[in-house]
Amino acid sequence: MTTPAWDPAQYLRHAGHRARPFADLLARIPPLPGARPRIADLGCGPGNATARLAGRWPTAHITGYDDSPEMLGAARAGHEGPTAGGGRLDFAHADVRTWTPGEPHDLIVSNATLQWVPGHADRFADWTAALVPGGVLAFQVPDNLDAPLHVLMRELAATPRWRSRLAGVLRRTDSVHTPGAYLDRLARLGCATDVWRTTYLHVLPGEDPVLDWVKGTGLRPALTALADDPEARDAFLTAYRDLLREAYPSAPYGTVLPFRRLFAVAVKEA
Template identity: 80%
Template sequence: MTTTTWDPAQYLRHAGHRARPFADLLVRVPALPGARPRIADLGCGPGNVTATLAERWPTARITGYDNSQEMLDAAHTGHEGPTPGGGHLDFAHADAAVWVPEESYDLIITNAALQWVPGHLDRFADWTAALTPGGTFAFQVPDNADAPLHALMRDLGTSPRWRSRLADMLRGSDRLHTPGTYLDRLARLGCATDIWQTTYLHVLQGEDAVLDWVKGTGLRPVLTALADDPEARDAFLAEYRDLLRAAYPRAPYGTVLPFRRLFAVAVKGA
């Protein structure tokens, strides 16, 4: 499968809406055990939300990990270096599908990334094993694979016109698990775990705002697959745009995008 190409600028066009779930996740993370906490942000993207970790833990040593060089370049340029509270923020390449921590962490956090990692449930044992006693593993993922945003993309991508080029690039609805499955796995790993779901009603501005949103995330594999054929890319986008316009009609105040997310905070036993 072709490696997905990411566009930090496109992703950041809706930075405020995308950052809110991370902030809501952090509210539920308890005090960390270390005086100068060691933190990993797995799937850090362009680093904008990683940098907010230094506001909560000013003395922390924070490393953001990602497997996209485009995202890492943006993170290095915009956020790397000493933090005002005496901590330090840096970024490094890592693939969550195979990443095994080489040191102990007080917090391993991942924001809107695990849906891209097949088999991520099986990675939890390595990650929680690397936590210091009383440390936390926390994550947030989109939990809306059956929403029109994704279902329409899958239907179009598997239609006769597009299936030969796109069917293998589309993320299925089976990448995530039920809240109970996550709770059971983390509890069996010795963690006191809090799981919840929230549906945000994002009010997006601009013409074809939902298409603009998904260009920064879920549509990236399609855009990558069609990058060498601009005519086909534009044709797919036009078809998908029309479907989205019908599914998410624009109101005078903007376009409402309901977006459900799943959250987990797991604290390792002391």
């Protein structure tokens, strides 16, 4: 899989729809043990979701971590600094594949990031070990690699015209585990674990909105691989757009994008 170059502006074009799963995840997190919690957000992106943590825990010291300079720049410019409740929000560069907390945490949270991290379930032991008693590990990931937007992307990338440029570029179909696999892994680490799935029916406005959506996320590796050849990039986008138009037809009220996500909240034994 190619390490994608991220575009904060493109990602934020659908910020409202993308924020809802994070709000649903936060709603299932129980009260944290510390009066001034220490919180880490792994894969913070442009920081708009990280800022929601300060609304829920206004006294917390919250650090958002990301390995994209573009995303970190947007996060720092838009959200870094003291919070209204006396806490603090800051951002730092880190590779989630190797990040280990340097101090005890009340909450480690990740929003739509772990699907990009090969072997992420193997990191759970280190992360839960760093939680204080009663601390929480919580995450949500897209769970829709069998959906048309991903299937069509992979099939197009495997055609003779594109396979030499895009072989091994896109996310693998095993980049997200089953709900049972996550529950078993976290429960064996001594956590009370809640795992669930939700399918959102996003009604998207405008022309070719599903293409616009995926250009901010799942399509980034292909766009990165073709960045040095604008003509090829545009040809790929045109072919993919035509496939998406057929798979996600527009209606008078917009285009419906069904999007399944997987959630997990694991509470360390107090």
